[in-house]
Amino acid sequence: MTRSFLRDDDLTPAEQAEVLDLAAKLKAEPYDHQPLAGPRTVAMIFDKPTLRTQASFAAGIAELGGHPMLVDGTLAGIGKRESVADVARVLGRQASQIVWRTFAQDDLDQMAAYAGVPVVNALTDDFHPCQLLADLLTIREHKAPDGQSLAGLTAAFLGDGACNMGNSWLLAGVTAGMHVRVSGPRGYVPSDAMFARAAEIGATTGGSGSAVADPREAVAGADVVITDTWVSMGKEDEASERRAVFGPWSLTSDLLAHASPDAIVMHCLPAYRGMEIAAEVLDGPRSVVWDEAENRRHAQKAILTWLQARTQA
Numbered sequence: 129m130t131r132s133f134l135r136d137d138d139l140t141p142a143e144q145a146e147v148l149d150l151a152a153k154l155k156a157e158p159y160d161h162q163p164l165a166g167p168r169t170v171a172m173i174f175d176k177p178t179l180r181t182q183a184s185f186a187a188g189i190a191e192l193g194g195h196p197m198l199v200d201g202t203l204a205g206i207g208k209r210e211s212v213a214d215v216a217r218v219l220g221r222q223a224s225q226i227v228w229r230t231f232a233q234d235d236l237d238q239m240a241a242y243a244g245v246p247v248v249n250a251l252t253d254d255f256h257p258c259q260l261l262a263d264l265l266t267i268r269e270h271k272a273p274d275g276q277s278l279a280g281l282t283a284a285f286l287g288d289g290a291c292n293m294g295n296s297w298l299l300a301g302v303t304a305g306m307h308v309r310v311s312g313p314r315g316y317v318p319s320d321a322m323f324a325r326a327a328e329i330g331a332t333t334g335g336s337g338s339a340v341a342d343p344r345e346a347v348a349g350a351d352v353v354i355t356d357t358w359v360s361m362g363k364e365d366e367a368s369e370r371r372a373v374f375g376p377w378s379l380t381s382d383l384l385a386h387a388s389p390d391a392i393v394m395h396c397l398p399a400y401r402g403m404e405i406a407a408e409v410l411d412g413p414r415s416v417v418w419d420e421a422e423n424r425r426h427a428q429k430a431i432l433t434w435l436q437a438r439t440q441a
Contacts, residue, residue: 131438132240132247133431135233136257136299137325141333143434144264144303145277151265151430152275155423163433164194164224170432171223174250175201175230180397181250181258184424185227192429197223207235216242224439225432246435248428256292259396260300261427266420267352270392279305279334284350284387286343286377287404288370289317293356293396302326302335309338311346313373343377347386354394355379355404371403379405384414392416 154161170189174182189196206215212235219226220243228236229250240247249257267278285297289310295318301308310317317339326337340346347353358370393415401407
């Protein structure tokens with residue numbers, strides 16, 4: 129059966145750990161493993177603005193011995209000029225895997241249903257699972273460099289938790305056995321369904337997910353503090369309103385002081401200094417955002433390799 133990576137909980141806890149182990153290995157030996165030699169083609173489609181996603185996938189696919197084929201989503205007119213199902217049927221015969229950065233999760237699910245090859249979620253409105261693999265790899269490097277699990281660590285996500293990053297942090301963090309606190313204004317936290325799914329996963333991993341209204345309480349004693357832009361793609365018309373609402377959740381030095389003394393700071397970028405995060409925090413000694421950005425490549429190489437092996441099996 130073809131495996132895809134469409135949302136964070138597509139990986140079991142054991143599988144997530146396996147992918148992270150593989151990511152660490154591929155990072156240490158970046159040119160020694162070429163499961164896409166041939167080269168096998170990986171189709172990359174970007175319907176949303178991209179820097180890290182396109183750069184890291186293109187570089188990673190090449191390092192794996194493959195060919196990154198860029199498909200212009202605007203020209204393809206997926207879902208408009210041709211149905212998602214028909215595009216999937218075409219690309220599945222041209223590529224060994226499909227990477228898609230798009231809007232609707234339902235479209236991504238449909239692509240996976242008809243492609244016949246692994247499909248990887250490079251970001252949708254609901255989830256950002258490749259970012260979370262990179263985040264967890266980064267946390268392992270800074271908090272568990274000897275390869276110990278992340279179980280028991282506490283992560284605080286601040287700001288707009290009702291977004292793909294809030295959802296993915298809940299699912300992926302709890303899958304890793306972490307305690308994930310999401311803190312945002314009323315109405316800006318993940319849905320009850322997401323918390324219920326996190327609780328279901330946590331029953332097997334010991335992890336937990338919770339909504340914490342007070343940002344200081346959310347950050348208190350946390351090992352990892354994460355934030356993201358308050359104005360996600362597609363929300364630009366709400367920018368002024370969001371700046372007013374999210375002010376108390378800005379990650380400043382004063383707020384970070386409530387976290388563990390050795391807490392690390394994460395941001396998936398792009399970041400807006402002086403808004404969701406202060407410049408001295410983003411550029412300070414506790415920030416690991418550049419490691420996090422680099423690790424997109426290594427984590428994505430790992431999931432592509434892992435999916436390819438299961439397809440061939």
